[in-house]
Amino acid sequence: MLRWIANALTSSVGRKIVLGLTGLLLVGFLFEHLHGNLKLYEGDGEAFVDYVNWLQGYGWLLRVAEFGLLGLFVAHIVIALRLTLENREARRTGYVVRSSTGKKTAASASMFVTGALLIAFLIKHLLDFRFHHEFFDDPSGEVREHLASPGTAAIYILAALVLGLHLSHGFRSAFQSIGASHPKLDPILEKLGPLVAALLALGFASFPVYFLFFGGK
Amino acid sequence: MSAGSGHDTMRITLKIWRQAGPDAKGGMVTYTLDTVSPDMSFLEMLDVLNEELLAKGEEPVAFEHDCREGICGACSLVVDGIPHGPQSETTVCQLHMRHYADGATIHIEPWRANAFPIVRDLIVDRSAFDRIIAAGGFVSVATGAPQDANATPIGGEIAELAMDAAACIGCGACVAACPNASAMLFTAAKVSHLALLPQGKVERERRALAMVGAMDAEGFGNCTNHFECMGACPKGISVENIARMNREYLRATLVSRDLG
Numbered sequence: 236m237l238r239w240i241a242n243a244l245t246s247s248v249g250r251k252i253v254l255g256l257t258g259l260l261l262v263g264f265l266f267e268h269l270h271g272n273l274k275l276y277e278g279d280g281e282a283f284v285d286y287v288n289w290l291q292g293y294g295w296l297l298r299v300a301e302f303g304l305l306g307l308f309v310a311h312i313v314i315a316l317r318l319t320l321e322n323r324e325a326r327r328t329g330y331v332v333r334s335s336t337g338k339k340t341a342a343s344a345s346m347f348v349t350g351a352l353l354i355a356f357l358i359k360h361l362l363d364f365r366f367h368h369e370f371f372d373d374p375s376g377e378v379r380e381h382l383a384s385p386g387t388a389a390i391y392i393l394a395a396l397v398l399g400l401h402l403s404h405g406f407r408s409a410f411q412s413i414g415a416s417h418p419k420l421d422p423i424l425e426k427l428g429p430l431v432a433a434l435l436a437l438g439f440a441s442f443p444v445y446f447l448f449f450g451g452k
Numbered sequence: 453m454s455a456g457s458g459h460d461t462m463r464i465t466l467k468i469w470r471q472a473g474p475d476a477k478g479g480m481v482t483y484t485l486d487t488v489s490p491d492m493s494f495l496e497m498l499d500v501l502n503e504e505l506l507a508k509g510e511e512p513v514a515f516e517h518d519c520r521e522g523i524c525g526a527c528s529l530v531v532d533g534i535p536h537g538p539q540s541e542t543t544v545c546q547l548h549m550r551h552y553a554d555g556a557t558i559h560i561e562p563w564r565a566n567a568f569p570i571v572r573d574l575i576v577d578r579s580a581f582d583r584i585i586a587a588g589g590f591v592s593v594a595t596g597a598p599q600d601a602n603a604t605p606i607g608g609e610i611a612e613l614a615m616d617a618a619a620c621i622g623c624g625a626c627v628a629a630c631p632n633a634s635a636m637l638f639t640a641a642k643v644s645h646l647a648l649l650p651q652g653k654v655e656r657e658r659r660a661l662a663m664v665g666a667m668d669a670e671g672f673g674n675c676t677n678h679f680e681c682m683g684a685c686p687k688g689i690s691v692e693n694i695a696r697m698n699r700e701y702l703r704a705t706l707v708s709r710d711l712g
Contacts, residue, residue: 247667247672247675248697248698250674322673325567325671336684408677416691416695
């Protein structure tokens with residue numbers, strides 16, 4: 236009865252569609268995450284505390300949303316990993332001389348590496364805040380304390396730049412994978428991709444810069 | 453050496469992949485040609501090399517070719533790391549030696565993909581493409597005797613898009629250029645060409661599902677949107693066709709009455 240779904244989800248094109256859709260949904264999450272973080276700049280951190288408490292007020296609904304988010308990450312990562320392994324397997328003997336026709340970019344060629352770095356960062360990030368008990372006692376104080384440390388701040392700045400590189404290919408690529416390509420749409424996406432990547436990268440990098448160099452003032 | 457003079461000759465060093473058979477160990481072998489004319493095509497240069505090798509009692513270099521007019525898709529050489537060589541939208545049979553300088557060194561390798569196993573030297577088995585076509589790259593509805601040409605109106609733009617996709621000669625340069633050895637551009641060109649036209653629309657769902665299934669079964673890689681295929685395609689097939697195939701596949705998955 237559900238064989239057609241299984242066929243679609245195991246095919247090359249079907250998995251690319253899921254990879255693209257989950258990627259775009261994760262970009263949506265990142266914009267809300269950035270919006271929440273921007274409250275660190277409001278007042279003396281009270282707006283951020285209010286935001287954290289507002290989110291926590293959803294109780295079990297927030298847990299459901301978190302599991303949904305986890306599902307998006309897992310689907311995106313598992314499919315990307317499988318595709319990458321298959322792609323490496325598809326050409327066991329490589330070329331002696333390899334050149335590019337000029338279409339490949341540093342971002343497109345490093346999606347697996349930037350993705351792997353982002354997973355490593357994600358784990359650190361969750362341990363720093365989400366699974367750090369003291370975080371919920373004093374959210375803005377904990378953020379200030381963590382990001383004022385040069386080592387941590389450097390990791391957060393680098394991770395934001397890696398995210399930018401990942402999205403500079405990923406955003407445009409996701410639309411292509413789900414079949415959204417059209418002479419009207421493509422020129423917009425080509426501009427929007429780098430813009431989204433730069434916005435999120437600079438947005439997230441601004442927090443460690445702010446707390447490290449300006450002490451959160 | 454003045455390029456294109458037609459009288460001078462050039463000295464060209466070739467490093468060519470030689471492999472006696474599918475399971476034999478291969479390697480790059482160096483040859484030097486002293487009398488290459490700038491007017492020669494790339495394949496004519498290889499003909500000269502092979503005549504020299506035969507005269508010396510050596511095995512000639514095996515390479516595929518047929519029309520030598522850029523329309524059959526038989527020639528399949530990776531020249532200095534680029535399928536069909538450095539000239540864009542040109543098959544290697546239409547590449548001429550006037551584009552090279554005297555004393556140049558040129559590397560020649562076969563298409564590399566597990567789905568295209570090497571037969572000998574520079575010849576690979578591209579029957580995987582035939583099996584993808586056999587899975588659905590055709591129109592099987594009986595159309596009867598030829599109709600009046602204007603009986604089925606097709607908009608000019610649609611006709612152009614279909615013709616652009618139909619320009620695919622099935623050479624496999626897209627697979628050879630793709631960092632993932634993916635056959636998406638080839639399959640997408642065939643799916644697009646037929647899905648755009650009324651004759652092909654009848655079977656569009658079955659075709660999209662079957663051709664993608666056949667492509668996956670051959671062991672090609674997956675598309676990660678590097679677009680190297682488009683850069684290497686001698687017919688300039690656009691990756692817009694890949695997006696169209698992705699749409700066709702998504703649509704077919706949702707509306708096909710085939711329960712799997």
